Structure formats: structure tokens, C-alpha cells
Amino acid sequence: MFERFTRIEEGLAMAFFAITAGLVFAGALARTLGEPLIWAIDIAQCAFAWASVLGADVALKRNAHIAIDILARRFPRGVRRLLAAVWLGVIAVFLAALVYYGTRLTLLNLERPLGDVGISYGFVTSAIPAGALLMLITAVRRLWRGIRGEETLPLAGRDGTVT
Template sequence: MQKLYQGFIRLEAILAGAFLLVMVAMIFTGGVARLSRMPLNWTIDIATCAFAWAAFLCADIAWRKDLFMSIDALVTRFSPSFQRLMMLINYLLIAAFLVYLIYSGFQLTWTSRARSFQGIPGVSYSWVTASLPVGATLMLITTIIKMRRDLGPNAASTKGARP
């Protein structure tokens, strides 16, 4: 199972990078085309879609690697048991918010299924809005893994851990 998850992590990083490259390439292509007096308006739309997917995939990668900002100046002054309690509360709040995003994101994806993406026939706007529930689901999985790692029976000492 661990090997499968590691492969998934690698695939997620490749997809996030690919979406960022597509976004940059589309913006550059659109700029060059506009400079050549032959504007390609669809390039901005594709860049927007790639940005939405890249943002959520990169957020999951950052969350997994503990690269989000945290302020623990006050919490580190308390006992390890209080620090663990604060960490649990934080993880539960994050998980609750992600569950809300998943639910709302799937609703948004479902309601936007009939809307065409920037007027392109046959391409649903749901391809863009699906990035929200998919990204939130990935982040919820990461949150659960972090909870088990940081708060489980085999968790290391909370000394230096970020709530």
C-alpha cells in the first residue's frame, strides 16, 4: 500500500508541474499571438483551467510537506499534552473544512455540468470546478495521514511539532 501511495505522490507532483507549465505556455502563447495582432482568446481560458488544477494539487503537496505557514509561539509554551490537544483541534477543524469543500465542490461541479466552458461546445465547465472537490479530497487524505502520524500511538514526541 505504501508503494502505491508513493507512486500516487509522484504522479500528483508530475501533474501539478504539467498544469503549471501548460498555464505558463498558454499565457505566453496568448501574449505572442496578441502581439502579432492575431489574438487567441482561448489561451487564457485554458490557462485558467490549468491554474485551478495546479493550485489544488500544489496545495496538497505543500500540506503534505508541512510547507504551510504556522504560528506556534504561544502553543510551544504549554505542556506536551496541551500541544497534542491543540494539534488535534487544528486537524479536526481542517478536516471539517475540507469535508465542507468536498460537499460544496461536488454540488458546484454537478450544477455546472450543463454550462459550456467559455463557450467551447462539448466542453463542460465541470472540468474546471472539479478541481475543488478533487483537491479537497486529496488534502483530506493527507490530513488523515498526518493525524495518524502525529497523534497516533506511535507518534513521536510533540516537542517541535507544529499544531
């Protein structure tokens, strides 16, 4: 079920990115032709926000984020596992704060219109708490599975995992 959800999430991220690229291109082309699509950039902004957070969660699930492990590699395996667990814990705390403050930001922006489109700017800002919640679930799941030995923790191996 988790893999199926990840595939859906990845598909949505790709769709939002395609919408972003398509609208930016269409907006630029229309402006060049003297008929600007004023709404295109506003919708592209919303789609890009959602593509970013959904893509970030998919990357977290696949351990595809950039890691600088020059120091961590030098530690023994046990210390690397501990560092990986602590780091996932720090990430989880940060993501929980993003969920909280992102929700507050979204609530503050519900009445604000998104450009000339006529929809709420809350659609853009809601990407922050929604994406942070998805990443929080992923981080906690990885930490739990790593502690139980069901999954390798991400840090300092040649492939980015503690082996």
C-alpha cells in the same frame, strides 16, 4: 505506494502549472502579434485550478503550509500535540464541506461552457472537490498516524512539528 502517488500528484501539479504559464505567455504573445488565442486563457484557468489544488495537497503532505505558531510554541509538548490534533480535525471538517459543496457546484456547472473552448466549466470547478478530497485523505491520514505515534503532528516545533 503513498510516496509514489505523491510523486505522481506532484508531477501533475507541475505539468498543470507549466501549461498555465505556457498558455498565458503564448496568449499574450499572440495578442501582441495581432492574432489572439481566445481559448488559451480558458484552458490556462482550468490548468491553474488543478495545479493549485494538487500543489496544496503536496504541501499539506510535506507540512509546507504557512503556520503562525507564536502562541502554540509557548505550550508544553502535550498541549501542542492536542492542539495539532484538534487543528487537523478542524481542517478535515472544512475539507469535507468543500468536497460536498464543491461537488454541488460542479454539478451546477456541467452544462455551462468554458468560454469559447466548448468543454464544460465543470472541469474547472471539479478541481475544488477533487483537491479537497485529496487533502481530506492527507489530513485524516496524518491525524491517524500522529495519534498512533507513527508521525509527528504538525505544529509549533522549529521545523513545524511537535517533537
